[in-house]
Amino acid sequence: MSVWDHVIGQPAAVATLTRAVTDPAAMTHAWLFTGPPGSGRSVAARAFAAALECPDDGCGTCRECRTAIDGTHADVTVKATEGLSIRVEDTRALVQEAGLRPSVGRWRVIIVEDADRLTERAADALLKALEEPTPLTVWILCAPSLEDVIITLRSRSRHVRLRTPPVEDVADLLVRRDGIDPAMARYAARAAQSHVGLARRLARDEGARIRRRDVIAMPGRIRTIGDAIAAAADLASIADEESSSSGAERDAAERTRLLETLGADPAARTQPPHIRAQLSALEKEQKTRATRFARDTVDRALVDLLSVHRDALVLRIGANVDLVNEDSVDVVRALAAMRTPEQLLQSMEAVGEARDRINLNVAPLLALEAMTITVMSGNATD
Template sequence: MGFWSEIVGQPVAVEMLDRAASYEPGAAAPAHAWLITGPAGSGRSNLAYRFAAALIARSESDRDRVFAQVKAQTHPDLGVLTTQAAIIKIDAAREVVTTAHYAPSDGRYRVIVIEDADRMPEHTSNVLLKAIEEPPERTIWVLCAPSEADLLPTIRSRTRLLRLVTPSIEDVAQLLQNRDGISPERAIQAARLAQSHVGMARRLATDDEALARRQDSIKAALSVHTLGDAMAVAASLAKIAQTDADALMDRLDAREREEAMRGLGLAPGAAIPPRLRSQVKALEEEQERRRKRSLRDGLDRVLTDVSSVYRDVLMAALSTAEEQDLINIEFSRAIADLAERWVPEQALQALDAISDARGRLMRQITPGLVMEALFARVVMIHNRVIDAHRKVQM
């Protein structure tokens, strides 16, 4: 299945969606609404857009051409609802619901992809619910969310659920080798450090600066022992996150613009005809909104990396992991030292602290304050262990 080859570790999902998009005469029509769930990095959005292209294309041979337009979000039969803010606003939902009633102009179906269905507050969800309850004949909805629990029960009950799993490190590494020409050693390292997140693994495998920033984050997290350390590390990680976010946005913006120009049939650097300027302007506005959220996204990536440290400490403290089972093998000695000083409960408390910090970032609390509070809490956890050891020695 060459068309689906970049969907990693999801054979059951691919088979189901490929069958649903069948071109066989007399084949049953696909469900009018789908909900694709799975952990970060499992490929929810990528799978949704592949499925959209397969549904729109009029033949199997036409899938790749359609996907190029779908990926650039320039296909006339594709609608997309997403956001770079904390929530999807009701006006955006109303607009896409209106377009759902248009008949497909080029393909078999009109497909509406909602990338961040978990970011819809109840009043926004109710707008979508009405559209799904009374679907147009040739419109198909594809929703993406981390879990079905993130959506209203009334929406869940009207969709066909497809749960994705976390791909294996080996599967992700193989994709990097086959698609991007990465060496086996670098591919395995990137897949391991990214915890099987496909997009992040590719970035770590192809961007030496991104890999170096991740390693700096791990070093910083392992250096926290005092309150002074906590404040310094919080500032250091915020700087790393901003640098990483800026670098990612620059590359992403350039690639999206190039793909959009190609999808519109324009050569790189060509003048944009007046009739196409609104589409390019919409892309630029979306990129600007995304940049405003980039620091929080960058900090969330940093916190994911830091949580892998305390996951490794927990595994080592429980004596359930060999060195090769660690995510951060490069820091195995420092992790083993911390595991000897900490008991498993402290590592769990540190993981809870990171989870709380990520929740605060989602609630729009000032990032600097979130990071300072997190590492101050880590220091308290560290000091409780020291105090406990001192009491034992007395």
């Protein structure tokens, strides 16, 4: 067993990191892990942290390995935002912690899982720590691409690029780690386009599979402006429902825990001013988290829409490549029969533009309506 067992499809990255653990000449104080969503950036970062702390360089079974991977090691700090950005106050706290010597391990490791979400001021605060590194402190930044991180940070970090793992490797991981049936694991890995987290969710959640089938069937049903507006509303409502269902219980538990920590009565109709201020701050964080979750849910649906248009284009031009949506080949064939290659490309561009607009804080419903109207025009002009 090894800490690298779950870092799948990344032989070059694992070789680089393994060498850094054992060879001081290959080690540096700051690393930048990049790779597309689902490539396993945070998994690789935690595995690297575990290998650095492990007396046997990453055995995967000792206390140091287990606690580093699950985020409870005293010298390993993991910063992952559930909001839209990482604030300067959060970064300053990390910089202060990075200045401490390791308490029980060989290194103090700071992992920033969403370095692309650092605000400008937060990035500036982090830059000072990278310019003047503390001995025995290692920074691991994670982001989708180099371009998502400001140049001053990436120029002071050693870059490790991760790639999308093969479908077979993701399916094997689901079988080996989660006990998923091999046929279901392969379906989920292909449908998720090798995104490990999404594949696991598809394999275990029938509701997620049903919602995905509804999304990929949507383009063929849009015939009128009314259909387009309704489809956009459906996509937005799916995100709102998932956000509400996943967050309500967690939000209530966080509120109760905060009141207990502050020594307040959770059943009281009114709270003292200082407690109301704390509750207000918590509610603001929860709202920001819900906004990000809803946007991420919409983005996953848009990726599914891209996949079905891509598959239809593959069939239309007769390309000899595998389909993402093998389980819904009838839907793909119907869409391919309805559209010319040019119309399929036009719809794919519309989906990509919707993703960009939502990422730039355009209201998701407006971006989705513009997209579905473009998709409708492709159907209407056939």
